[in-house]
Amino acid sequence: MSDDILFDLKGVSKKFVKGKDTITVFDGLDMSIARGDFLAIMGPSGSGKTTLLNMLGGVDQPTGGEIWFDGSRIDSLSENQLAAWRANNIGFIFQFYNLMPMLNAERNVELPLLLTKLSRSQRKKNIAAALELVSLSDRARHMPAEMSGGQQQRVAIARALVSDPKLMLCDEPTGDLDRETADEILSMLQLLNREYDKTIVMVTHDPEAAKYAKRTLHLDKGVFVEKDLAA
Amino acid sequence: MAGFFSQIWTVIVMNILSLPRRAWMSLAAVFAVAVVVAVLLAFLAMAKGFEKTLAGTGSDKVAIVTRVGSQSELNSVLGRDTVNNLTTAPGIAPDADGNPIYSSELFVIVDGIKRNSQTQANIPMRGIFLEGFDLRENLTIVEGRAFESGRNEIVVGKGVQQQFEGFDVGAEIRFGKTAWQVVGVFSTGGSAFESELWADAPTVQSQFQRGSSFQTVRLLLANADDVTPIKEFIDNDPTLNLDVQTEADYFASQGEALNGIAIFGWAISIVMGLGALAGALNTMYTSVAARAQETATLRAIGFSNTSAFAGTLAESMVLSIVGGIVGAFAAWLFFDGFSASTLGATFTQVVFSFELTPELFANGIQLALAIGFIGGFFPAWRSARVPVVTAFQGVE
Numbered sequence A: 001m002s003d004d005i006l007f008d009l010k011g012v013s014k015k016f017v018k019g020k021d022t023i024t025v026f027d028g029l030d031m032s033i034a035r036g037d038f039l040a041i042m043g044p045s046g047s048g049k050t051t052l053l054n055m056l057g058g059v060d061q062p063t064g065g066e067i068w069f070d071g072s073r074i075d076s077l078s079e080n081q082l083a084a085w086r087a088n089n090i091g092f093i094f095q096f097y098n099l100m101p102m103l104n105a106e107r108n109v110e111l112p113l114l115l116t117k118l119s120r121s122q123r124k125k126n127i128a129a130a131l132e133l134v135s136l137s138d139r140a141r142h143m144p145a146e147m148s149g150g151q152q153q154r155v156a157i158a159r160a161l162v163s164d165p166k167l168m169l170c171d172e173p174t175g176d177l178d179r180e181t182a183d184e185i186l187s188m189l190q191l192l193n194r195e196y197d198k199t200i201v202m203v204t205h206d207p208e209a210a211k212y213a214k215r216t217l218h219l220d221k222g223v224f225v226e227k228d229l230a231a
Numbered sequence B: 001m002a003g004f005f006s007q008i009w010t011v012i013v014m015n016i017l018s019l020p021r022r023a024w025m026s027l028a029a030v031f032a033v034a035v036v037v038a039v040l041l042a043f044l045a046m047a048k049g050f051e052k053t054l055a056g057t058g059s060d061k062v063a064i065v066t067r068v069g070s071q072s073e074l075n076s077v078l079g080r081d082t083v084n085n086l087t088t089a090p091g092i093a094p095d096a097d098g099n100p101i102y103s104s105e106l107f108v109i110v111d112g113i114k115r116n117s118q119t120q121a122n123i124p125m126r127g128i129f130l131e132g133f134d135l136r137e138n139l140t141i142v143e144g145r146a147f148e149s150g151r152n153e154i155v156v157g158k159g160v161q162q163q164f165e166g167f168d169v170g171a172e173i174r175f176g177k178t179a180w181q182v183v184g185v186f187s188t189g190g191s192a193f194e195s196e197l198w199a200d201a202p203t204v205q206s207q208f209q210r211g212s213s214f215q216t217v218r219l220l221l222a223n224a225d226d227v228t229p230i231k232e233f234i235d236n237d238p239t240l241n242l243d244v245q246t247e248a249d250y251f252a253s254q255g256e257a258l259n260g261i262a263i264f265g266w267a268i269s270i271v272m273g274l275g276a277l278a279g280a281l282n283t284m285y286t287s288v289a290a291r292a293q294e295t296a297t298l299r300a301i302g303f304s305n306t307s308a309f310a311g312t313l314a315e316s317m318v319l320s321i322v323g324g325i326v327g328a329f330a331a332w333l334f335f336d337g338f339s340a341s342t343l344g345a346t347f348t349q350v351v352f353s354f355e356l357t358p359e360l361f362a363n364g365i366q367l368a369l370a371i372g373f374i375g376g377f378f379p380a381w382r383s384a385r386v387p388v389v390t391a392f393q394g395v396e
């Protein structure tokens, strides 16, 4: 396996059992994601985009196959091991920002740092740097309810990158934003990818959003299909 | 384990900060716990006050002698000869002249009208010699004077004067055909004697047709708490059919009848507590459901499910502790020192004050904590099991 490969999925399958029915979302999926990639995953609703992202992020486990991350298998980790793995390696960005409404911006950004050994003053420095990067230094004390959707998503980005994870996983990060704000957010992700070497996997159904990525994969009924829309 | 406590602490703080979003429901849970604790403490304070009044009444330096099997002063009868014979027993403290120190007494029941309810209730009236006053601890005449022998005069206990009408000093009061003059008020520092009327023993004998008989004899013990010589004396004389015990033991056994109050208080509070528990569970399950996405998001970030558990449990405990404190404070405000009277074992009114002690307070808080713990535990369990993928689902 090349050192350039961050993620390697080998024969991954995922089935949901609901009563007597079994929904097979993936059946023998292979894929790899290079270090430093900015990958957009597109596809119709129900094609398995979120399920794939969940497995990459270690919040859901495959029914079969192997998921290798940075040279070690994550598909067989226990729930607590996965939590620790997520804390060390992943930054999540959600469609609906998922900020804690009772905490102000800097407290929200601080959350991942509470899982580290960083001192209070070191945490403060990192929070300030992350908010600076998303141009929200002046909103540090604002509550989520006092901010626009775009600002909230920028706080969420700061939260996702504050602990310096290798990988950022975004599920429809601009799905709830207008065009202009979406472009702002996407440029920010692009910057993180280009200047800060973050590997980014982004699920979207917006072709405009996918244009910011380095490459785009199209998922349909659990398999990747060739579809050169980028042209 | 990095940040094990800081993440738990953060989640606890977040749970508590989220309370205003469910303000009414949370307040209802607090209120339910408060009511339960207040009710419990009212009962316990009542039992405690009664117990304390009776415990403070009996002295262990004084023996009380009653007829065998009479159980209370009211049912006992002792003849003149019996009293004379008894007072020759060993183990009785002598006065300066070497005579035994004792007090032979009568104990009858009269009627009075209670101030607050305007209903008739029994008042015990004690026929006593002035020497008998010396066998009561902390006795003071707080108003007027003591009765004079041979006259229809009474001194009233402070408790009687507070609870019953018509016992002001100088007033005349009728019991059946006889009229009595109230000449003074006495206090015994809150003990049950304050619920009595005292009058001259020979006068009570004649006005209540008791001939020369008494009902009880109190003996000052040569050695505190030691009734053995007197007991042996009684056992060795077949003409004496008497029970002897220290006054402290006598009142303690009278007080046991009212232990039922505390038990009843606990029983009713536990039944009500189950209601409050149902409320707490409902509130907390609602909280867990409402915050599922926040919980899942924290888990996605890497927070442990232990922290989710702790946060929910802490939220529940905080609600119930606040409820417990509010309830205890309300009980203290309304009931501490609240004066009441109840039927003693002698079917007479014993006046006592509700008493909220720190231990009772602790009991109330413990009950609140129990409700909070159980009411939080199961929802906390559910919170810890919120699937992390919930974080990626849209707002429900």
Ligand SMILES: Nc1ncnc2c1ncn2[C@@H]1O[C@H](COP(=O)(O)OP(=O)(O)O)[C@@H](O)[C@H]1O
Pocket (backbone or CB within 6 Å): A016, A017, A018, A023, A025, A043, A044, A045, A046, A047, A048, A049, A050, A051, A052
């Ligand atoms: N927890 C689940 N239980 C049962 N079925 C699920 C679950 N999650 C996803 N699915 C099913 O898996 C398929 C893929 O879902 P998803 O990954 O959410 O698609 P997408 O994000 O591309 O819209 C859908 O048919 C969906 O109904």
Ligand SMILES: [Mg+2]
Pocket (backbone or CB within 6 Å): A049, A050
């Ligand atoms: Mg989806």
